Amino acid sequence: MNGGCKVCVTGGSGYIGSWLIKKLLAKGHTVHATLRDLKNESKVELLKKLPQSEDKLVLFEADIYNPKDFHPAIQGCQFVFHVATPLIHQPSASSSSQYEDTVEASIEGYRSIALSCLRSGTVKRLIYTASVVAASPLKQDGSGFKDQIDETCWTPLNHSCEYLYLEPFYKDYTYSKTLTEKHALSHGNDENGGGLEVVTLACGLVGGDTLQSFTPSSGAVFIAQIMQNEKAYTSLKFLQELLGKIPLVHIDDVCEAHIFCMESTSISGRFLCASSYISLQEMANLYALHYPEFNVKQEYEDGLKKDIKWASTKLCDRGFVYRYDAKMILDDCIKCARRMGDL
Template sequence: MSIAQFKSIEEAAIAGVKSIAETCIKSRTVRRLIYTGTVFAASPLKDDGCGYKDYIDETCWTPFQNLHLPLTPFHKDYAYSKTLAERELLTSYGKDENGSGGFEVVSLVLGLVGGETPLSYLPGSVAVITSQLQDNEALYQSLKFLEDICGKCPIVHIDDVCEAHIFCAELPSINGRFLVANSYASSAEIANYYSQNYPEFNLKEKYLEGPNRAIKLASTKLIDNGFVYKYNLKKILDDSIRCARRTGDLSMS
């Protein structure tokens, strides 16, 4: 399947998840499909695009018809395609609320993934988390875009992401949409942590101020099923810096 055969990225994304799901059905051996999604599809913006809900959880979907945000073509295509693809998978192939129809589809809606990794290069998500320390405007705009979409920045450690996938694969039964993030911070809160704990980077003052919206992280579905997060925001940020230093992408001013 080549993206060139489709009219848009959105069409290609939907075709991709449909192809995977249909293959699972044809195999007659797959009873659970675990899909890795993104919080770019889980905005707490109100349906009319004016203001935010008081919370972010699994019931939130990004309202693109009334999305009044200054989106770059890349950000728009990414968020829109991921939203449509996830909706297609859950509505067309997953079991309903009563457990009928389809097969078990688990959608893990990931926050911005940080932490240290065994990779020899800096992962894109870690680059976004450390963008203020790098004074990288393009990466910082991705952080701000996430903040504008989600009210604040939902963040999770890569180790917790891996454990969440294993957890959902090993449970006797699980189905539906789960937000995978245990930290929810504004870009200014992230910058202030860096400024207070890593003064050697001489963080620019322009990063220290910004909106601090009164929106709560209200997702407990994964925890209610027995999952335990091991890494808090401090550890995520510290490990992200350690990763960026190791790969040579972050050096002191």
């Protein structure tokens, strides 16, 4: 598979989508990328200036609230990376969509994309960018945490985690990522699956550099402890409350993992994707040790009481190797924030 494949990436101008496209083009693949608005010059330019884009990149306009939009982009492709996700409930003016919220939009968007894959007759595998927010080790009965976190963990969508209900966004995002991933896995291999292989990659908090001209929102969460950014810091606390500690992964490893799933001869099912699993306190300690120039927020919210083990090995068992540990991810987040003028 040295180049020569035709692949579709939804959410092509986002943080993960754009980095993934850069890597796919560098490997010689032809990429059909979808964006919500082809008139948005900064998003289009971001992709058009990538090496090989002139010959190998085709842009399509597609909105999850009009999921049939994705159909032309998927035609003729062998692999589809469904990276886009509706973060805010925002049916476009032209949309006739009746979706109630981002949860319904996300599930219906996935369903329609999977159908387009099946009908194309060419798509072999659909790779969905899932999130660890769907893989909490909280017990379903609300009696605390399990001893370890791995692919068998599913976030209990009840009141086991009070933090989930603190902000509507946390609840909506967690429900949308959890229910969409469950839908993807339950329909991937049944009679409607029609031979389509479905992979879900539940990624940890993604950090590192970016192709975008601003610090991505997950990058801002990484540096919340040194930016004294309350909103982003609350997101870090939310992740720790939900997941016991915080799974971290570098943007380059995330995209390599997506490509690894594409290049495997046959692969399906759920994979957690994170190279480190550390508490707020351990993160603050790393900053304090390596970046003494910053005033690190010292508020630990009980992190170390939860001694949960990271027990996901599925991706590495298949041969995937992470190249970035926690310190390297934080270093690249700091470099990126400095380059953007945020630090």
